[in-house]
Amino acid sequence: MIEADYNQLEVVVLAALCRDPRMMQEMRDQVDFHCLRVSLMTKEPYEAVVRKVKTEKDPRYVQLRQQAKVFSFQRQYGAGVATIATTTGLTEQEVDRLITAEEQHYKELGRYYQLVMDCVEAGADRLMRLRTLDTPHWNANLRRIVMLTEPLYYFVVPTGSKFDLTKDRKSIPRLKNYPVQGLAGEIVQIMCGVILRKFYATQNYQQKAFLVNTVHDCVWVDAHESVAEQVKEDLQAVMDNTQQVIGDLWPEMNLDVPFRAEIHSGISLGEL
Incomplete structure (x- = not known):
């Protein structure tokens, strides 16, 4: 079994968001x-x-x-x-x-957390304006769609993903946690797509290695010992290239923090 695990992923993502x-x-x-x-x-x-x-x-x-x-x-x-x-x-x-x-x-960290709280409240203000002053300028069908689907309180991360905090806007732990964990999870899933393409290209390493699962910020692979080292090298290369992959998708994110992976292997999950 092989485990490829991002090192301090939440800290890396927090640094990317707060820009300290x-x-x-x-x-x-x-x-x-x-x-x-x-x-x-x-x-x-x-x-x-x-x-x-x-x-x-x-x-x-x-x-x-x-x-x-x-x-x-x-x-x-x-x-x-x-x-x-x-x-x-x-x-x-x-x-x-x-x-x-x-x-x-970290002087920018507190400012970032305040930004999250301010954005969540501003989302509600914007929607209230949509319901009142702005409504004459909107197409009726578009307005109806927005009114039915748009959350009252939300925060948007640089990928465009929107975190609905309507039920949690007074919960400081969740306001701090959701955008970081959410963006980290999104990055992991994007990189899993890159890893999957590598497995497709090698035909699962001649049917000797198979993706098993992801657990938060790590990837599990079941590999025959004859291809294990190659799989580990490829996982390391792909995951260490996260900054470039995400930067190509969202250049405006300016993701200039390094993503590093640690690769472990053993005969079972209990011996990684």
């Missing part, structure tokens, strides 16, 4: 974001934290990195201070300090 220059540069520099947050927490140099975690295996810093990892996921999904403190084991004061440090480090 520091976050985008750190993606290009392959910064370990969890070690970076430990650095923000302890005020130690990033390089010193990486050394203590990855070279010295210092138990305290390994634990801090794990706490920072949980913090980053909780923050991205919009969890509050109390929830983050409970799940990470940090105190609420420590969580508050880390949030403040992160907001100072």
Whole structure:
């Protein structure tokens, strides 16, 4: 079995959406974001934290990195201070300090989240105008279609996909989460199409390798050992080319952040 997994896909997509220059540069520099947050927490140099975690295996810093990892996921999904403190084991004061440090480090991130909320509300305002002042200028049939299908509250990502947040417009976690997860999922499905064409072109590697499934941001392949290495090389090449593929489809997205895949294999899913 082969698993091809995008590395930190949600972080890459968040960087592409919020356009924070520091976050985008750190993606290009392959910064370990969890070690970076430990650095923000302890005020130690990033390089010193990486050394203590990855070279010295210092138990305290390994634990801090794990706490920072949980913090980053909780923050991205919009969890509050109390929830983050409970799940990470940090105190609420420590969580508050880390949030403040992160907001100072990524200044565009807060502005992006505010943009999402503003756009959701503006969608409703636009539709209300359509129902009143603008209606005389619209064809009656077109107006009827729009009125029946257009959501009241939504956010549009650069691909044109529209996320209906009518039921969730007051839910900060969902406002933060849906556009990022949705665009990430859309990118994965587009790249699955590229992978599928590769399998068609090779006739499933002479009927020795088969696509099995996708699970969020990874692809599973069942391959005979005689073609496994070639399949892994091709998956790596296709998925590492995501930036180019999406850029060709939507040049205006300016997707100048790297997408990297990690490829693992084993005799079963349990041994990947």
